[in-house]
Amino acid sequence: MSIMENIKMAFSSLRAHKMRSILTMLGIIIGVGSVIAVVAIGQGGEAVLKSQIVGESNTIELMYMPSDEEIQSNPNIWLEDPFTQKDIDVIKEIPEVWKVVATSSEMTTVRFREETTDGSITGINQAFLDVRGLKIAKGRNLIGADFLSGSRAAIVSESFQEELLDGEEILGEVIYIGSQPVEVVGVLESETGFLAFNSNEVYLPQKTWQSVFAKTAFSEVSIQTKNPEDLQIAGEKASDLLNRIHEKEDAYQIINMEEIAEGIGKITGIMTTIIGSIAGVSLLVGGIGVMNIMLVSVTERTREIGVRMSLGATRGQILFQFLIESITLTLIGGIIGMVLGTGAALLVSHFAGWPPLVSLPVIIGGILFSMVIGVIFGILPANKASRLDPIESLRYE
DSSP, rough: OOOHHHHHHHHHHHHHTHHHHHHHHHHHHHHHHHHHHHHHHHHHHHHHHHHHTOOSOOOEEEEOOHHHHHHHOTTGGGOOBBOHHHHHHHHTSSTTTOOOEEEEEEEEEEEEETTTEEEEEEEEHHHHHHHTOOOOOEEOOOOHHHHHHHSSEEETTTTTHHHHHSOOOOOEEEEEEEEEEEEEEEOOOOOOOOTTTOOEEEEEHHHHHHHTTTTTSSSEEEEESSSSGGGHHHHHHHHHHHHTTOSSSOOOOEEEEHHHHHHHHHHHHHHHHHHHHHHHHHHHHHHHHHHHHHHHHHHHTHHHHHHHHHTOOOHHHHHHHHHHHHHHHHHHHHHHHHHHHHHHHHHHHHHEEEEEEEEHHHHHHHHHHHHHHHHHHHHHHHHHHHHHHHHHHHHHH
């Protein structure tokens, strides 16, 4: 008997007992669907976390971390300027460095007429726009002239419209940061997704920020290279240079965001594997159900097996017939589970606001694993059927 004939017989057997077949496949459907959904959701969440932390730009952060001895000898060390304009100019001279992103931040009160709210005020240089960018929903972005002249132009988050103007248009209005007026020339896009906080933020040209707060220091500095392979080298050169200029011992350090992203990937990968393994237990439960129903099927079809053997069917053909039925049962369940799992992953990613990452290897792996379950749990019933005595089988009622 050919494989196609065995497959046709398997489908005939499934159609003859529709409800029993559906209930048997349910464990396989839930198992495959759960594994695919969990892995896809885990990969999507990992991609979002990495993009939120690392971003699309290939940068390395410089951090000012004085030692415990320096803090004890100078308790006011945190009040010193961590980065100066001279530091930025020196870093730009490093051959591997392409752009230097420098920012300064302060939390203060923002006022419009009689309404006030707290907000994070960030001064940025032009490299910030080139490397990280600002997504503008309304109005315009900051331009080169704003940075050169230190114009009183501000980009604000959309949440300020609710806080200060009760939802009315804030574009073109003059708001006050402390006692300093600035004009809102652009409004940021509202953040979406898993890590969206939509906090009150104001972005100013660096010269404007320094004028508003009467400070010249930079609180954060990151560097970008044209060649990603030069990042570590550029970061080490920059930190060594700053430590020499400021006569510090390893106070200036580098944080490679790619390494942090890799660490996050390992953690989320382990969590996804653990949860996926737990979901995969239902596959084993479904396999036990398949074995149980196939044993029942062998018992019900004992006389049919005897007739086939008396007509010349070998034990191998009988074993193969029931093995094909078991694999067909789990394969159909695997395909249905794949569809449902993919649908669940796409639904979760849509509402969570992150990209769906249903990978083809995971889908293929889930379906192949369901077929393996069919082989493993179908071998016992198939072996039992192949070892039946033809004479005794024909006498079976």
